[in-house]
Structures are given as C-alpha cells and as structure tokens.
Amino acid sequence: MVIPESLLEALEKARSITVLTGAGVSAESGIKTFRDPDGLWSQFNPAELASVDGFMSNPELVWQWYQYRRQIINNAMPNAGHYAIAEMEKLFKNFVLVTQNVDRLHQRAGSSKVWELHGNIIDNHCFNCKRPYIGETNLPDKQLPKCPVCGGLIRPSVVWFGELLPFEALSAAEEAAYNCDVFLSVGTSAEVYPAANLPLIAKRSGAFVVEVNPNRTAISHYMDVCLRETSAVALPKLIEEYKKFISD
Ligand SMILES: [Zn+2]
Structure with missing residues (x-):
C-alpha cells in the first residue's frame, strides 16, 4: 500500500482533522461486527436483543446477551489502529x-x-428515569438490576434499533464534518445513517476525504483517496510516512 503524496500534503496543510470509525477498526481486536456466529446467539434476531421492544418483552435475555458481549469486550485489547488514532490526536491540532x-x-488506547x-x-442507565446507574449488574438468581431512585429497570447505555442518536454527539460530529479540512472514514461500511452522511458532509464542505477500508463501500467513489487496508495496517503506516514527510 502506497500513501499518496496528495494525502500527506492535505494533512500537513489541514487546520482540523475529523476521523469517523466503525466496526472494522475493532474487528482485529476480535470484536465481531454485531454478534458472533458461534451458535449461542445465532438463533436470535438482532432486533430482539437490541431494541426497546426486545428489552420490554424479555429483559432477562437482553441482559444475558449484553453481559456476554461485555465479557468479550473486556477480554479484548485495542489494536494498532486504535493506537494510531490516539497518536493522531497528539500529532494534529483540532482533531x-x-x-x-x-x-x-x-x-483504552489513549484517545481522550x-x-x-x-x-x-x-x-448503564435507568430505562425509566434515564439516571446513570453505577451499581452492581451481576446479581444472584438472574435478578435484574433496578434503579435505586425510581425502581425502573437498568439498561446498557447503547443506542438500540429505532432509537435516536445522542443529540450532543451527533451535533458535534456534524459540526466536525462541516469544519474539517481532512476527513477519514475508517473501517465503516457507510451504510448506517446518519453516520454514513458525515463523509459526504465533509466532501461537500470542501474537505479532502479519505477512506480506510480493505473493501469498497457505497461512498468509495466520493473519496479523494482510498487506502485499501485494515486500519491496523494503514494508519500506523500513514503516521510513519507523515512524520517523514514533514521532517523532509
Ligand atoms: Zn430510575
């Protein structure tokens, strides 16, 4: 994989850089895109496990599934792609x-x-009153944790199917896409909206847009540069080349 000079020049000139990451960045840490096809959970539909309706109709099952996923995530380690992104934060201003x-x-890799x-x-937070919950989640006899304030069921703080994205995060992301000079779309299939819109917002606002993905995506043809590698390979290489470029 060759890092095009146009990308290195764009990075050097950039006053601000925005990076969007997706599941591909964590794939090399052993975290599967949505659920593991290992049989244990393959009989369930994602909508049953990651939606308000699914939680309402079977909170025990949803809890079991999330505790299982947390175990996988707790045992996983950040990979070279995560570390490279944490280093970019130090290397570039307005990142x-x-x-x-x-x-x-x-x-966990150091991004602040x-x-x-x-x-x-x-x-976790309360399904009912939305207060954060910091108490125990592994209760005996498959009991579900309850909110100490209102008694409501506690849920994981993930966005479920059919739920709105957190307003503050989405606004910040859109603003960063509008205002950046270089935008990197990393390890995302660019199929889930509104995140998939961010690279296009950046492109329309005049940013130099880059895709880091081993595979073509629905937005590849909008890109100024595509690095056809995983982020764990492409991003450390990009940083290495960039450091050489600016020291020349
Ligand atoms: Zn509550």
Whole structure:
C-alpha cells in the first residue's frame, strides 16, 4: 500500500482533522461486527436483543446477551489502529474522533475525547428515569438490576434499533464534518445513517476525504483517496510516512 503524496500534503496543510470509525477498526481486536456466529446467539434476531421492544418483552435475555458481549469486550485489547488514532490526536491540532463503536477501545488506547454516536456498552442507565446507574449488574438468581431512585429497570447505555442518536454527539460530529479540512472514514461500511452522511458532509464542505477500508463501500467513489487496508495496517503506516514527510 502506497500513501499518496496528495494525502500527506492535505494533512500537513489541514487546520482540523475529523476521523469517523466503525466496526472494522475493532474487528482485529476480535470484536465481531454485531454478534458472533458461534451458535449461542445465532438463533436470535438482532432486533430482539437490541431494541426497546426486545428489552420490554424479555429483559432477562437482553441482559444475558449484553453481559456476554461485555465479557468479550473486556477480554479484548485495542489494536494498532486504535493506537494510531490516539497518536493522531497528539500529532494534529483540532482533531475530532467520532465512533460508531460501543466497545470503548479508543479510550483504552489513549484517545481522550471520543464522540460515541451509538453510546457505549460499558455504562448503564435507568430505562425509566434515564439516571446513570453505577451499581452492581451481576446479581444472584438472574435478578435484574433496578434503579435505586425510581425502581425502573437498568439498561446498557447503547443506542438500540429505532432509537435516536445522542443529540450532543451527533451535533458535534456534524459540526466536525462541516469544519474539517481532512476527513477519514475508517473501517465503516457507510451504510448506517446518519453516520454514513458525515463523509459526504465533509466532501461537500470542501474537505479532502479519505477512506480506510480493505473493501469498497457505497461512498468509495466520493473519496479523494482510498487506502485499501485494515486500519491496523494503514494508519500506523500513514503516521510513519507523515512524520517523514514533514521532517523532509
Ligand atoms: Zn430510575
């Protein structure tokens, strides 16, 4: 994979850089896109496990599934792609990171500010009054955690199918897409809206737009540069080349 000079020039001139990440960034940490096809959960429809209706009709099942996913995420480690993005934050001024991932691996790799469009799987809050919940979640006899204030059921702080994205994160992401000079769309299939719109907002606003993905996506043809590699390979290489470029 060759890093085009046009990209290095754009990075050097950029006053602000925005990065959007998706599931592909965490794939190399062993976190599957949505659920593992290992049989245990394959009999369930995602809509049953990740929606308000699913939670209302079977909260025990939804809790079991999220505790299982949390275990996978807790045992996973950030990969070279996450670390490269954390380094970019230090390398570039006005750097904004937006993610569709809920696994918090960016933060564990050292990224200090991450806009989480789909919430995160680590935190919990009350389904009823929305207050954050920091109590125990592994209760005996399959009991479900309840809100100490209102008694409502506790849920993971992820965005479920059919729910609105967190307003603050989405506004910040859109603003960053409008205002950046370079936009990198990393490891995302660009099929889930409104996140898929962000690279297009950046393009229309005159940014240099880059896709980092081993595969073509629905927005590849809008891109100024496509790096056809995984983020764990492409981003460390990009940083290495950039450092050489600016020291020449
Ligand atoms: Zn409550």
